[in-house]
Amino acid sequence: MSTKTYSNENTVALWEKTAKSGNTYLSGTVYVGNVPYRITLFANEATSETHPVYKGKIEIPDAK
Incomplete structure (x- = not known):
């Protein structure tokens, strides 16, 4: 049996969550x-066809 190795490079993982307001979002x-x-x-x-389906934000990690 071979062991697969995985890389986190250029990957995305999102979970659906519910805010206290009841609205759902992906995080x-x-x-x-x-x-x-x-x-x-x-x-x-x-x-509208001219509006994006989702809006979002990205938190940039602190430079070290």
Whole structure:
């Protein structure tokens, strides 16, 4: 049996969560070059073909 190795480089993992207000959102980590960035995506309330489906923010890790 062979053992697979996995790399976190350039991967994304998101979980659906519920805020205290009852709104759902996606939260997780994006790895770019093995550096983790926290990401949060909210459903956009504006519905139009010219508006994005989700809006979000990325937390950039502290430079060390």
